[in-house]
Amino acid sequence: MRPTQIKLCGFRKAEDIRKIQGIPVDAVGFILVPGRKRTVDERELPRLLAEAPKEAKTVGVFLNPTLHEVAKWLQIASFDAIQLHGTESPLFCHWIKKRFSVQVIKTFHPTEENFQEQIEAYQSVIDIALLDHARGGTGTTYDWNLIPAFQEACQKRNIPLWVAGGITPENVRDLVEQVQPDGIDVSSGIETNGYKDEAKIRTLVERVRQYESIHT
Numbered sequence: 308m309r310p311t312q313i314k315l316c317g318f319r320k321a322e323d324i325r326k327i328q329g330i331p332v333d334a335v336g337f338i339l340v341p342g343r344k345r346t347v348d349e350r351e352l353p354r355l356l357a358e359a360p361k362e363a364k365t366v367g368v369f370l371n372p373t374l375h376e377v378a379k380w381l382q383i384a385s386f387d388a389i390q391l392h393g394t395e396s397p398l399f400c401h402w403i404k405k406r407f408s409v410q411v412i413k414t415f416h417p418t419e420e421n422f423q424e425q426i427e428a429y430q431s432v433i434d435i436a437l438l439d440h441a442r443g444g445t446g447t448t449y450d451w452n453l454i455p456a457f458q459e460a461c462q463k464r465n466i467p468l469w470v471a472g473g474i475t476p477e478n479v480r481d482l483v484e485q486v487q488p489d490g491i492d493v494s495s496g497i498e499t500n501g502y503k504d505e506a507k508i509r510t511l512v513e514r515v516r517q518y519e520s521i522h523t
């Protein structure tokens with residue numbers, strides 16, 4: 308099996324992002340949606356990116372932004388990928404890729420009945436599909452038995468499928484064993500009292516890598 312990509316999301320304080328130095332994660336995400344509890348202050352963002360591990364991709368997370376809003380943030384700091392968590396159209400995803408030369412991660416929801424058609428519409432304009440709740444960062448999970456159908460649709464179109472939603476150090480091994488996602492995206496599951504917890508981060512990453520070392 309290929310290594311599971313691990314994205315940790317919701318960093319908003321420099322002291323939190325320093326906790327992942329030396330931990331092998333593949334991507335770090337920053338919430339740029341106004342009014343969310345993990346929203347990054349634009350004055351803090353350059354400092355956060357400077358503290359991020361050099362080997363990890365940086366991801367800006369948006370919800371139904373305008374092109375102008377994305378451009379404004381990219382004037383403050385550069386990202387390797389833009390994650391779109393709303394109802395952004397395939398055309399909008401195309402504009403993001405073409406105008407800003409970044410990867411696009413598009414979120415889909417496990418309750419969508421027309422997922423096959425959705426993936427087909429987006430297949431040429433996204434780099435990664437992410438399966439998550441309509442409102443991310445809630446810490447609640449959903450029925451993982453829904454995931455294989457989404458995986459099949461993505462595999463037919465060579466689109467990696469990442470999974471989010473209620474992933475914790477306690478259940479991550481079960482998730483990886485049951486569905487073997489291309490990647491996982493974790494936010495609240497690595498927090499204690501609203502702050503990133505280094506012990507939880509290390510445990511989560513170790514459990515994923517331990518499973519892979521046994522089954523590779």
